Amino acid sequence: MVKEHQAKQQARKDEVEIKRQQALSAATNLTSHLVDHLNEGVAQAYLNQRKLDAEAKQLQTNITQFSKSATQWMTLMEGVNKAVNELGDLSNWSRAIESDMRTISSALEYAYKVGVPGSGVNVSSSSGSASPAGGSSQNPS
Numbered sequence: 001m002v003k004e005h006q007a008k009q010q011a012r013k014d015e016v017e018i019k020r021q022q023a024l025s026a027a028t029n030l031t032s033h034l035v036d037h038l039n040e041g042v043a044q045a046y047l048n049q050r051k052l053d054a055e056a057k058q059l060q061t062n063i064t065q066f067s068k069s070a071t072q073w074m075t076l077m078e079g080v081n082k083a084v085n086e087l088g089d090l091s092n093w094s095r096a097i098e099s100d101m102r103t104i105s106s107a108l109e110y111a112y113k114v115g116v117p118g119s120g121v122n123v124s125s126s127s128g129s130a131s132p133a134g135g136s137s138q139n140p141s
Helices: 002-115
Strands: 121-123 130-132
Antiparallel strands (some): 121 130
């Protein structure tokens, strides 16, 4: 009976040892699969982070280039604006010169007509001014 009991205990110990080995193997496999799955997620996150960093760097380069281009365009537009303003000033200046030249031309023409006999312009001594024969003043402009 003791031998029989010892044999049953030994069989149970062997059975427990086999189950322990199976449980250890299953736990190792489970841990391995969980770590592999976790590592895949971490690897994917790392790759995504690297892509984001590269895109952020490219975006920063594009922003810097755009800023330089915008500054150049602003400088060019200021130059164009200045040139347009100068053309406006030149236009005003040319109109003033043209008006002055018309006045001078009218004065010279009038002086020539007053100085030429038979031109039809009478010089009145009482007022000191000359007027055309019709009595009305001529304005060539």
